[in-house]
Amino acid sequence: MNDTHANIEKLVALVARLRGENGCPWDREQTRETLKPMLIEEAFETLDALDSDDPADLKEELGDLLFQVVFHAQIAREKGEFDLGDVIDRSHEKMTRRHPHIFGAADLKTSEDVLKNWEDIKASEKGITSPSRPDSKRSLLDGIPKKIPALYRAYQMTAKAARVGFDWPCLEDILDKLNEEASELKKAVSSGDREQISGEIGDLLFVAVNIARALDVDPETALERSNRKFDSRFRYIETAVKQRGRELKDASLAEMDTLWNEAKKEETR
Numbered sequence: 001m002n003d004t005h006a007n008i009e010k011l012v013a014l015v016a017r018l019r020g021e022n023g024c025p026w027d028r029e030q031t032r033e034t035l036k037p038m039l040i041e042e043a044f045e046t047l048d049a050l051d052s053d054d055p056a057d058l059k060e061e062l063g064d065l066l067f068q069v070v071f072h073a074q075i076a077r078e079k080g081e082f083d084l085g086d087v088i089d090r091s092h093e094k095m096t097r098r099h100p101h102i103f104g105a106a107d108l109k110t111s112e113d114v115l116k117n118w119e120d121i122k123a124s125e126k127g128i129t130s131p132s133r134p135d136s137k138r139s140l141l142d143g144i145p146k147k148i149p150a151l152y153r154a155y156q157m158t159a160k161a162a163r164v165g166f167d168w169p170c171l172e173d174i175l176d177k178l179n180e181e182a183s184e185l186k187k188a189v190s191s192g193d194r195e196q197i198s199g200e201i202g203d204l205l206f207v208a209v210n211i212a213r214a215l216d217v218d219p220e221t222a223l224e225r226s227n228r229k230f231d232s233r234f235r236y237i238e239t240a241v242k243q244r245g246r247e248l249k250d251a252s253l254a255e256m257d258t259l260w261n262e263a264k265k266e267e268t269r
Contacts, residue, residue, distance in 0.1 A: 008084070011066070011067070011070055012070055012073075012074070012084055015027075015067070015070050015071055015074045016074055016077075019074055019075075019078065027071075030071070030075075031075070032072065032075060035068065035071065035072065038068060039068045039072075042061070042064045042065045042067075042068050043065060045061050045064065046058070046061040046062060046064075046065050047220075047221075047224075048061070049061040049062075051221065051224065051225070069084075069087070070084055073086075073087050094125075097121060097125075098118055098121050098122075100117070100121075101114065101117075112163065115163055116163055116164075119140070119160075119163070122143065123138070140160045140161065140163075140164065141157055141160060141161075144156045144157060144160070149220065151205075151209060151219050151220050151223065152219075152220055154205075154206050154209040154210075154219075155209050155212070155213055155218075155219055155220075158209070158210055158213060159213060162213075168210070168214070171211070171214045171215070174207060174210050174211050174214055175211065177207050177210075178204070178207045178208065178211065181200065181203045181204045181207050182204060184200050184203070185197070185200040185201060185203075185204055188200040229267075232263065232267070233260050233263035233264065234260075236259060236260075236262070236263035236266070237251075237256050237259040237260060237263065240259050240262075241255075241256075241259070
């Protein structure tokens with residue numbers, strides 16, 4: 001392995017030079033606001049790399065994500081606020097404090113114990129009462145970022161609620177709820193009420209997220225996997241129809257279904 005400390009210093013120096021007086025015009029123009037979409041893009045590209053299970057790809061994307069962190073730290077340094085060293089120190093100190101069962105005398109046996117204690121420590125760090133205490137005016141849900149995708153927000157909200165016992169007793173109960181929501185969606189469709197239909201679709205998706213959580217499956221990853229399957233199979237249909245000298249719009253549904261099944265078989269070979 002390379003010298004991690006030296007490599008970090010090298011990257012910090014590179015970003016400082018790019019932002020310096022004789023640096024890159026584009027890098028010098030960037031602000032916290034202009035970097036927002038790039039940070040989001042790099043985070044999602046890192047998720048893609050994790051799904052690809054390609055170490056070389058993951059290494060590259062983690063580097064791009066790290067570059068964003070270093071870039072933001074450089075902007076803060078220029079403003080006299082903090083630098084990357086402060087960011088690292090803060091992270092190390094926080095993680096040490098939030099793991100008292102490792103670095104202290106706390107006796108936490110299960111993951112559930114750790115998560116509950118984590119919330120209490122977070123509250124004390126902010127000088128507020130833990131949301132789980134009766135004298136608190138805060139909600140357990142206050143700490144969930146508002147800009148994360150709706151699928152993840154649903155997952156995080158219900159996971160936090162489950163930590164204090166607000167959850168379905170077992171998977172079968174959630175599956176029953178899924179059937180109930182599907183039935184309610186059918187009624188909404190029959191009514192023709194667009195607002196009601198939208199609401200029932202949302203409820204159906206919300207329950208599906210909870211099924212994923214109960215089975216310890218990341219719903220975003222699961223949906224993206226299905227997206228990739230659809231993408232691959234539909235492209236197979238397009239290619240097959242074009243090879244026959246026809247346009248996709250001229251193919252029958254039965255023909256496309258046959259090709260879809262062929263694509264599924266190709267995946268298993």
